[in-house]
Amino acid sequence: MMHDPLQAATPALAVQGLSYRFGRTTVLDGLELEIPQGALYALLGANGAGKTTLLQLLIGARPLQQGAVRLFGTERSRLSPAQRQQITYVAEGQELPAWMRLSQLEAFCAPLYPTWDHALALTLRARFELDPQQMVGAMSRGQRMKAALLCALAPKPRLLIMDEPLTGMDAAVKDDLVRGLLDAASLEGATVLLCSHDIAEIEPLADWVGILDGGRMRVSMPIDELRARYKRIEMVTEATMQMPEPFPANWVSVERAGLRLSVLMEQTGVVRELPAPFRGAARIDVRDASLKELYIALAGSSRTHAHSTTEVGA
Amino acid sequence: MLPFAVTLKAGESPFRQVVYAATKAVVSGELAEGSAFPSVRELSQALKINPNTAHKIVAELARDGVLDVLPGLGTVVATRRTATAVERAALLSREVEQVVVEAMRLGLTESDVQQAVADRWSELSTPIRGTVVDSSSLTGTHA
Numbered sequence: 001m002m003h004d005p006l007q008a009a010t011p012a013l014a015v016q017g018l019s020y021r022f023g024r025t026t027v028l029d030g031l032e033l034e035i036p037q038g039a040l041y042a043l044l045g046a047n048g049a050g051k052t053t054l055l056q057l058l059i060g061a062r063p064l065q066q067g068a069v070r071l072f073g074t075e076r077s078r079l080s081p082a083q084r085q086q087i088t089y090v091a092e093g094q095e096l097p098a099w100m101r102l103s104q105l106e107a108f109c110a111p112l113y114p115t116w117d118h119a120l121a122l123t124l125r126a127r128f129e130l131d132p133q134q135m136v137g138a139m140s141r142g143q144r145m146k147a148a149l150l151c152a153l154a155p156k157p158r159l160l161i162m163d164e165p166l167t168g169m170d171a172a173v174k175d176d177l178v179r180g181l182l183d184a185a186s187l188e189g190a191t192v193l194l195c196s197h198d199i200a201e202i203e204p205l206a207d208w209v210g211i212l213d214g215g216r217m218r219v220s221m222p223i224d225e226l227r228a229r230y231k232r233i234e235m236v237t238e239a240t241m242q243m244p245e246p247f248p249a250n251w252v253s254v255e256r257a258g259l260r261l262s263v264l265m266e267q268t269g270v271v272r273e274l275p276a277p278f279r280g281a282a283r284i285d286v287r288d289a290s291l292k293e294l295y296i297a298l299a300g301s302s303r304t305h306a307h308s309t310t311e312v313g314a
Numbered sequence: 315m316l317p318f319a320v321t322l323k324a325g326e327s328p329f330r331q332v333v334y335a336a337t338k339a340v341v342s343g344e345l346a347e348g349s350a351f352p353s354v355r356e357l358s359q360a361l362k363i364n365p366n367t368a369h370k371i372v373a374e375l376a377r378d379g380v381l382d383v384l385p386g387l388g389t390v391v392a393t394r395r396t397a398t399a400v401e402r403a404a405l406l407s408r409e410v411e412q413v414v415v416e417a418m419r420l421g422l423t424e425s426d427v428q429q430a431v432a433d434r435w436s437e438l439s440t441p442i443r444g445t446v447v448d449s450s451s452l453t454g455t456h457a
Contacts (some may be wrong), residue, residue, distance in 0.1 A: 040364050186355060204328045204363045227327055275393050290325025306423040 006082050008026035010073040013039045018067030019215075020053055027053050029215030031067070035193060035208065037158075040185040042128040042202045042223075045212035046299045051195040052092065054212065055163050058193075059089045071159065085113050088152040092163040094145070098137030102130055102147055106154070113155035115130055121154040128176055128248060142173035149177060153184050160184055162194040174201060181205065199292045210293065211293075211298045218298045223291070230289035233263045233274070235281035244275050253297035264297050265288055316352055316360050318345050329362045332371045333378075340380050340391055342438040351381050351389040 017034040019026065028049040035041050045051045056062045058069055060076055069076040074083060097104060102125070110116040114240075125132060128146040136147060145165060149204040152160055165181070166174050178201065185192050196202045203208075203223070210220035219226065230252065234261050247254060274284070318339035322328055339345040352360065357368035372389055375381040382392040417427045 038366075040366075175362070177358050182358050182365060184364065186358065202322045202323060204322060204367070207364045207366050224327070224329070244316065288326070292325060 001094050010037070011070075012039070012072060013037055013193065014068075014070040014073075014164055016068045016070075017059070018057065018064075018069065020050070020057060020062070020185045026215055028057075028067075031212075031216050033210065035119055035191060035215050035221060037072075037190050037191050038193045039208040040181070041194070041208040042206035042212065043193060043210050043212060044197075044199065044202075044295050044299065045195070048297065049212045050215060051212055052163055052291075055161055055193070055195065057087070059087065059161060061089075070305055074128050082304065084154070084159040085123050088113075088157040088160050088163060090145075090148045090160075090162045092151045092167065094148040096136045096148060098135065098142060100136050101133055101224075101279050102136065103132035105136060105151065106132075107133075109151045110152070115156045116154055117156055118154075120156065121150060124150045124153060124180060127180065140288055142169050145169060145173065146176060146180075149180050153180060156187055157184075157190065159191045159193070162192070164196055165194055166196055166198045174198075176231070178205060203291045211295060219294070226291070226294065227288050228293055229266055229268055231265055232289045232293060233265060233284065233286050235259050235261050235263075235278060235284040237278065241277050241281075244277060252294070264293060316357070317349070320361065322361060322363075328361065329367050329370055329374070332357070332361065332363070333374050336371070336375055337378065337380055338438070345391050347391050349391050349411050351375075351391055353388060 013035040014035065018031040020028040020034075026170065031054070033054075043051055043054070051231060053062065057064065058071070058076075064076065071079060071087065076082075088305050089162060097108075100108065106121055110118070110121075124130075128143075128150060130143060130146055130150065134143075136144065139147060149162075149165065152162070160181075162181075165177055169177065181194070182205065184190055194202075207222055208221070209223045209226060211218045221229075234250075239259060243254075243256075248265075252264040252266060254264075255262045259275045261281075274281070278284075318336055320332055320335035322331055328419045336351075338343070345351070351372070354365060354372055357363065357371060358365040362366075372381065372383075376383050376389070379392055381389050383389050413427065
């Protein structure tokens with residue numbers, strides 16, 4: 001994969017100060033995000049966190065209220081038709097014309113993209129076990145998602161954006177979709193952005209990960225860096241132990257049950273020292289945090305926060 | 315299907331898990347010297363891992379001397395070479411120390427560790443055919 005270094009330095013996506021409201025509800029609140037070219041970026045967030053709204057703002061399906069969105073260095077509203085043709089998007093539960101056969105759907109989409117690759121479309125059809133003669137309306141959910149992915153991949157996009165492509169799919173369909181996505185990601189320099197609830201499925205797939213919560217990105221970094229940065233520490237404490245008050249700033253979440261204490265903390269390198277009260281703990285285990293643990297800790301934190309501010313306002 | 319066994323555990327780095335599994339397959343003879351190693355794309359597709367991760371795995375294995383990259387032909391399992399003095403010193407000081415520290419922390423004795431090392435050594439150096447390896451006692455990651 002050879003790139004022009006200058007071109008590769010421009011992020012595929014750059015978002016600055018993006019805010020969005022539905023009436024009085026603030027969904028995105030000064031969000032900053034940068035996705036490098038060639039990344040397979042997994043956007044994670046709880047239901048209602050604003051993932052879909054963010055994706056719609058990125059592709060221009062919603063008007064900007066505040067902030068800036070740049071795709072490959074160009075302001076969203078200034079993208080040329082040629083640049084737009086390099087970006088494909090699949091919505092959650094993407095609607096497709098029910099009265100078309102798959103072959104007609106392909107023939108309908110192909111002229112929209114100068115880079116549409118017929119050979120690739122055929123390969124994907126075979127891989128996804130789709131029948132070109134089948135009516136879209138007669139397809140199962142999984143087949144429809146595969147057809148949508150086929151139409152989004154065949155143009156060989158520079159940027160593919162997918163909203164919950166795996167949700168509600170059975171294991172075999174997920175498998176096909178994931179392998180299709182990996183093929184897309186291995187195309188020269190292609191960038192893939194997808195949001196998903198299926199962390200276990202996404203974790204080995206993604207090389208970048210971001211967690212959206214409270215209208216902002218709580219975390220956005222290469223997944224390897226994320227693994228190196230967060231540790232889970234489990235210990236059995238003495239009965240008389242006092243918890244530090246307040247918690248050290250690098251503690252992301254703390255759970256306590258009886259004498260067991262489990263802390264998720266931000267810590268690069270080897271954990272050498274714990275805060276004073278824990279040095280006498282009987283048993284201490286340290287391991288890298290999993291993406292799932294981190295997601296639960298980070299995407300959950302502002303739920304409590306939002307709850308308390310609601311009470312103040314009421 | 316891949317020519318070596320690896321079952322990815324969720325929540326752990328696929329890079330480390332696959333590098334470890336491939337290295338183990340090579341030292342135990344499951345992957346013979348000179349045999350073809352899967353391409354980046356095959357690794358990515360078979361394990362459903364990011365192509366960049368698959369690329370890094372192959373690069374790491376080549377750097378470790380486990381694989382030979384033959385430009386234009388692909389990647390093959392390297393001929394086992396004698397480790398350099400530096401590599402041996404590194405293994406004995408760093409990797410072994412980690413095991414000893416862990417063992418002391420868990421309250422194991424020196425002979426517990428020696429026994430475990432002897433067991434694994436004979437397991438991995440016996441030809442695979444006919445040998446039953448209880449994988450439940452093996453740790454899947456390589457720190």
